[in-house]
Amino acid sequence: MIRTKKKKTTPAISTASLPDIVFMLLFFFMVATKMKEITLKVEVRKPKASAATKIYDKSTLRSVYIGRPTADLVPLYGTQPRLQINDYIADIPDLDAAVNDWRNEINEAERLKLTISLKVDESTKMGIVSDVKERLRDLVALKISYAALKTTETAEEY
Secondary structure (H helix, E strand, O other): OOOOOOOOOOOOOOOOOHHHHHHHHHHHHHHHOOOOOOOOOEOOOOOEEOOOOOOOOOOOEEEEEEEOEOHHHHHHHOOOOEEEEOOEEEOHHHHHHHHHHHHHHOOHHHHHHOEEEEEEOOOOOHHHHHHHHHHHHHOOOOEEEEOOEEOOOOOOEO
């Protein structure tokens, strides 16, 4: 019996697991991506610092921005430095409600770790910063950090 050479065909690639892979990738990017939560309404150019410590546990970190309103908000708020808490322009008395809300967001065991990060424009006078610090002291929010750029070859935010 003479055998003829038959062409070997490769089996088709199974695409049954393709939807699983797509959903795994989708789930990964949904978990790993952090959306920008706050739209800045004040201009903040962070000052440079020669010595800074990076804060790694940001679960109890909340930000207060201090600077001049952006160009489109100048007719409404003027050119004097203003506070931005979350996504709105605020006054110093508005810190009371914000700090209480932030404390309620954090679980009870970590409430003492609440840290207020002051992100202040480098040209802002210290008067408004002192007023904010005094108000935070009255609210017993005693952990304060300042955001700055470290002056190295690559500027990192701290």
